[in-house]
Amino acid sequence: MEYLSPLIGMNLAELESVAAGCGMPRYAARQMADWLYQKRVAKIDDMTNLSKRARATLAEVYCTGREEPLKRVSSADGTVKYLFRGASDRDVEAVMIPDHDRCTLCVSSQAGCRMNCAFCMTGRQGFHGNLSAAQIINQILSVEESESLTNVVFMGMGEPTDNLDAVVRAIEILTATWGLAWSPKRITVSTVGRPDGIRRLLDMTKVHLALSVHSPFGSERADMMPVERAYPVAEVIELLRGHDFAHQRRLSVEYTMMKGKNDDIRHADALARLLRGTDARVNLIRFHPVPGYDEKAPEAGVMTAFRDRLNALGITATIRASRGEDIDAACGMLAGKEKKG
Structure with a gap:
């Protein structure tokens, strides 16, 4: 054909x-x-x-380039996971998350990922190819909730700054008057912290930025996130201090909490020191178990104490509600299961 x-x-x-x-x-x-x-x-x-x-x-x-999802799986809490055709015979996920008057779609930018974060199911599957701008936009246009979406986050499978040309093109289409005409404040891009990609993203767009940290200590973070060895998080934070996030865009920090690994007061104090002077907001995320990684989620009281400690030290922190745990909540699990099946 x-x-x-x-x-x-x-x-x-x-x-x-x-x-x-x-x-x-x-x-x-x-x-x-x-x-x-x-x-x-x-x-x-x-x-x-x-x-x-x-x-x-x-x-x-x-x-047109429009392709229907290959599969749709609904959670009891209203979260919906979609499976789309990806790259190199590997499918990718998009996740719709309803929250009162918000309807957020988490989209993928790659099939698999090169970053190899230890706790990430997507990274454990290896890298299989970049998605085109068409494949990224198709996720947004082809979910059932497309017309009611209020926000898009590039926080699905893949590292957005590792496929930045396609991601920036998708953002252009989302925000241009001839496109979907969204405000860039409705879009967030998550990154493990590649300085070259962050600079380009900040220069070329006005979207919000989310930085994956997960430990304020370089040696511990390197065990979880190999990118730390090439781009230390302290240097990435220093780069971000030079940008005004208070008015035009928001800087948030993603921090996945694991029992006995990165959830004590020592970590909270070090994280507060790391972020001081950045206007960053911290999202504390309960760890979702993935096959082959033995860490567990902390108790709710531990997460609350960690949040309260950060807030007391002047860092705005919230605990993100866990969603979709009954439909393979961890990113990449549905795509990995379908591939094996």
């Missing part, structure tokens, strides 16, 4: 090139963008303000 190039994932300039190549006027690019990103059509033939001839010519080379 002949491969057709997807239209979703293209920006306005590229759609103008498509229009010119198909003998259409330049303004047809905006018409296509409207059909793709606002009206969210799945077929070129549904773009009814393009002539039949133009649609036929377009369909010889292009498709």
